[in-house]
Amino acid sequence: GAVVSQHPSRVICKSGTSVKIECRSLDFQATTMFWYRQFPKKSLMLMATSNEGSKATYEQGVEKDKFLINHASLTLSTLTVTSAHPEDSSFYICSAQEAPAKNIQYFGAGTRLSVL
Amino acid sequence: QKEVEQDPGPLSVPEGAIVSLNCTYSNSAFQYFMWYRQYSRKGPELLMYTYSSGNKEDGRFTAQVDKSSKYISLFIRDSQPSDSATYLCAMRSNTGTASKLTFGTGTRLQVTL
Numbered sequence: 001g002a003v004v005s006q007h008p009s010r011v012i013c014k015s016g017t018s019v020k021i022e023c024r025s026l027d028f029q030a031t032t033m034f035w036y037r038q039f040p041k042k043s044l045m046l047m048a049t050s051n052e053g054s055k056a057t058y059e060q061g062v063e064k065d066k067f068l069i070n071h072a073s074l075t076l077s078t079l080t081v082t083s084a085h086p087e088d089s090s091f092y093i094c095s096a097q098e099a100p101a102k103n104i105q106y107f108g109a110g111t112r113l114s115v116l
Numbered sequence: 117q118k119e120v121e122q123d124p125g126p127l128s129v130p131e132g133a134i135v136s137l138n139c140t141y142s143n144s145a146f147q148y149f150m151w152y153r154q155y156s157r158k159g160p161e162l163l164m165y166t167y168s169s170g171n172k173e174d175g176r177f178t179a180q181v182d183k184s185s186k187y188i189s190l191f192i193r194d195s196q197p198s199d200s201a202t203y204l205c206a207m208r209s210n211t212g213t214a215s216k217l218t219f220g221t222g223t224r225l226q227v228t229l
Binding site for chain 1: 124148150152157158159160161162165204208215216217219220221222224
């Protein structure tokens with residue numbers, strides 16, 4: 001299957017700082033990437049959908065100024081958690097989809113964010 | 117009512133048992149059905165992908181889709197301790213915001229020695 005690399009896997013930061021998470025498709029070009037948040041023992045909650053070269057589409061209730069998404073190339077999307085607070089502590093997971101016709105999402109390994 | 121219902125478990129079975137995992141859904145527009153396996157603190161890994169109704173087999177795994185009943189299943193034969201994980205069903209339609217997946221809550225499976 002296709003490989004999606006997510007970095008970093010773990011980050012601890014102080015309240016008020018910003019954190020950037022990278023998601024890369026290693027062996028395919030991803031026209032669409034997705035960002036999810038997962039709470040302990042809960043399912044994935046879609047935060048936003050990003051298409052290369054255009055603005056991300058955010059789900060209801062997700063603050064676009066808080067969670068900045070950039071999809072500058074067909075192999076890279078980034079999620080920046082701005083001015084992080086303890087309530088932003090969570091497991092963030094990205095996924096990538098090769099093309100509309102190949103409608104399978106491949107997931108990264110996730111990033112565990114802890115905000116002190 | 118949630119669009120996708122999945123028993124969260126935990127489901128505990130002895131090694132070698134046949135495991136049956138299920139999801140029901142309410143949206144008749146769903147056409148693509150997936151099963152993902154997620155180990156603790158890792159991202160989901162695609163196990164099976166099925167379009168519309170029917171069966172699909174891959175090694176010890178068999179996925180079944182019954183669109184008339186809005187019911188999908190994943191069977192694991194000869195279960196191993198390494199199969200212990202959370203299994204998420206996911207599905208999507210072919211229209212509208214077609215790329216978005218709707219997930220079940222996940223079933224936590226524990227295979228014991």
